[in-house]
Amino acid sequence: xxxxxxxxxxxxxxxxxxxxxxxxxxxxxxxxxxxxxxxxxxxxxxxxxxxxxxxxxxxxxxxxxxxxxxxxxxxxxxxxxxxxxxxxxxxxxxxxxxxxxxxxxxxxxxxxxxxxxxxxxxxxxxxxxxxxxxxxxxxxxxxxxxxxxxxxxxxxxxxxxxxxxxxxxxxxxxxxxxxxxxxxxxxxxxxxxxxxxxxxxxxxxxxxxxxxxxxxxxxxxxxxxxxxxxxxxxxxxxxxxxxxxxxxxxxxxxxxxxxxxxxxxxxxxxxxxxxxxxxxxxxxxxxxxxxxxxxxxxxxxxxxxxxxxxxxxxxxxxxxxxxxxxxxxxxxxxxxxxxxxxxxxxxxxxxxxxxxxxxxxxxxxxxxxxxxxxxxxxxxxxxxxxxxxxxxxxxxxx
Amino acid sequence: xxxxxxxxxxxxxxxxxxxxxxxxxxxxxxxxxxxxxxxxxxxxxxxxxxxxxxxxxxxxxxxxxxxxxxxxxxxxxxxxxxxxxxxxxxxxxxxxxxxxxxxxxxxxxxxxxxxxxxxxxxxxxxxxxxxxxxxxxxxxxxxxxxxxxxxxxxxxxxx
Numbered sequence: 180x181x182x183x184x185x186x187x188x189x190x191x192x193x194x195x196x197x198x199x200x201x202x203x204x205x206x207x208x209x210x211x212x213x214x215x216x217x218x219x220x221x222x223x224x225x226x227x228x229x230x231x232x233x234x235x236x237x238x239x240x241x242x243x244x245x246x247x248x249x250x251x252x253x254x255x256x257x258x259x260x261x262x263x264x265x266x267x268x269x270x271x272x273x274x275x276x277x278x279x280x281x282x283x284x285x286x287x288x289x290x291x292x293x294x295x296x297x298x299x300x301x302x303x304x305x306x307x308x309x310x311x312x313x314x315x316x317x318x319x320x321x322x323x324x325x326x327x328x329x330x331x332x333x334x335x336x337x338x339x340x341x342x343x344x345x346x347x348x349x350x351x352x353x354x355x356x357x358x359x360x361x362x363x364x365x366x367x368x369x370x371x372x373x374x375x376x377x378x379x380x381x382x383x384x385x386x387x388x389x390x391x392x393x394x395x396x397x398x399x400x401x402x403x404x405x406x407x408x409x410x411x412x413x414x415x416x417x418x419x420x421x422x423x424x425x426x427x428x429x430x431x432x433x434x435x436x437x438x439x440x441x442x443x444x445x446x447x448x449x450x451x452x453x454x455x456x457x458x459x460x461x462x463x464x465x466x467x468x469x470x471x472x473x474x475x476x477x478x479x480x481x482x483x484x485x486x487x488x489x490x491x492x493x494x495x496x497x498x499x500x501x502x503x504x505x506x507x508x509x510x511x512x513x514x515x516x517x518x519x520x521x522x523x524x525x526x527x528x529x530x531x532x533x534x535x536x537x538x539x540x541x542x543x544x545x546x547x548x549x550x551x552x553x554x555x556x557x558x559x560x561x562x563x564x565x566x567x568x569x570x571x572x573x574x575x576x577x
Numbered sequence: 578x579x580x581x582x583x584x585x586x587x588x589x590x591x592x593x594x595x596x597x598x599x600x601x602x603x604x605x606x607x608x609x610x611x612x613x614x615x616x617x618x619x620x621x622x623x624x625x626x627x628x629x630x631x632x633x634x635x636x637x638x639x640x641x642x643x644x645x646x647x648x649x650x651x652x653x654x655x656x657x658x659x660x661x662x663x664x665x666x667x668x669x670x671x672x673x674x675x676x677x678x679x680x681x682x683x684x685x686x687x688x689x690x691x692x693x694x695x696x697x698x699x700x701x702x703x704x705x706x707x708x709x710x711x712x713x714x715x716x717x718x719x720x721x722x723x724x725x726x727x728x729x730x731x732x733x734x735x736x
Contacts, residue, residue: 247709421683537637547686
């Protein structure tokens with residue numbers, strides 16, 4: 180009987196057997212595996228992020244993130260180009276949708292180095308600004324997340340509300356996105372006369388809008404189907420990865436630096452730490468991370484309402500030092516930004532500019548979890564998982 | 578635990594590997610560890626019942642100038658709520674240090690960044706590639722003696 184080759188044996192030639200390896204993926208590719216590029220120009224990447232997906236059909240085997248497209252040498256600038264005060268505009272440009280919180284972290288770190296006590300009025304205004312900024316940042320996170328999933332309308336509603344916050348900022352310091360408002364030891368401008376009234380108006384208008392957002396998006400059947408039980412991050416894994424912010428809290432870990440390691444005057448306010456409960460699926464899934472942000476906006480409103488009536492009189496620039504020359508020392512200070520734990524490690528050498536500034540950006544650390552929670556998901560789920568981490572590439576790459 | 582107790586526990590366990598301890602007059606008390614023992618020290622600090630440093634807040638590479646490089650580890654325990662800082666010194670000629678990626682996963686990207694920017698080589702890291710700069714970049718920009726290159730891939734850098 181004549182011997183014939185089977186279908187597969189006949190087609191295999193030697194070149195096809197040569198193993199394909201890609202940097203960052205531990206083993207050679209199997210024959211059925213394929214590499215797909217997502218980004219750097221892809222709407223769901225929230226900036227210039229490139230993801231290399233190793234896929235087997237529609238299932239994601241591994242994700243290899245490539246970052247650095249937006250690297251602007253923040254740390255080099257801070258060390259070699261500018262003095263302590265001049266770092267603040269650069270800090271603005273890291274997380275450019277949460278600039279107030281970046282400034283606040285840097286100012287708190289420098290004040291600790293210099294042992295400055297800032298006036299009460301400054302502390303209260305800072306807290307109100309930081310919480311308004313947190314709401315604005317979460318509105319972007321929540322709105323664009325809906326956009327990722329395919330819901331366009333909530334995005335417009337979120338930006339409508341964010342506009343009110345930006346108006347308040349513009350009225351206070353002239354800028355809408357990058358403020359240079361919180362200075363070391365003080366603020367660049369005092370608040371205008373109508374500030375208190377405007378903030379109260381905002382709180383009154385915005386609180387019902389959260390319910391509107393829940394009706395539109397949070398409990399929408401399609402949205403829940405796309406996000407519940409997707410990208411589950413267990414709490415212990417989140418801690419081992421040093422996740423922070425809504426990503427950590429979404430995994431059911433009650434941890435918020437405003438409560439657990441208070442800075443500024445956050446220990447004076449009464450607010451809850453929302454955590455993921457697995458209401459729609461598993462604890463630590465995309466829906467939990469999303470919902471933590473929605474609840475945090477309510478808590479930020481609570482803080483603002485407690486603080487707004489207590490702003491004491493005073494001069495906001497009375498403690499601003501004319502020349503900053505800390506003694507040789509080093510400090511690590513972390514604050515809770517909308518994205519998570521923002522750490523500044525500042526080494527001073529007795530000169531007018533820092534010897535070393537290392538930033539621990541929350542989204543850089545949170546993004547490093549992406550491969551771990553994307554393995555085994557569908558390609559479309561990677562978009563949902565990435566959106567739920569809420570990255571800002573300006574901060575990841577600095 | 579207070580920092581004094583933490584450094585005492587480390588000294589009792591590792592002896593010679595703890596080169597220097599400082600807890601007075603600094604914001605964050607620290608201990609200096611030999612670069613070839615840092616992984617054991619970190620593993621002990623993570624797993625010891627009394628210490629439980631389950632979170633690595635930050636890992637920074639530093640160029641101290643004069644041929645000295647360093648790595649600074651800021652640790653925190655979410656269960657015990659105490660902090661401690663570890664430091665490792667290496668030299669420009671021999672910039673090798675043990676990787677702690679197997680202890681805390683978050684160290685993976687932090688160590689890649691320290692390798693990229695300062696040029697510290699982490700032995701035992703599973704994937705030590707440049708992270709922020711292109712793969713073919715030459716030099717380590719956060720070194721204090723770094724010269725900005727005039728050309729990149731034959732193209733004149735326009736400033």
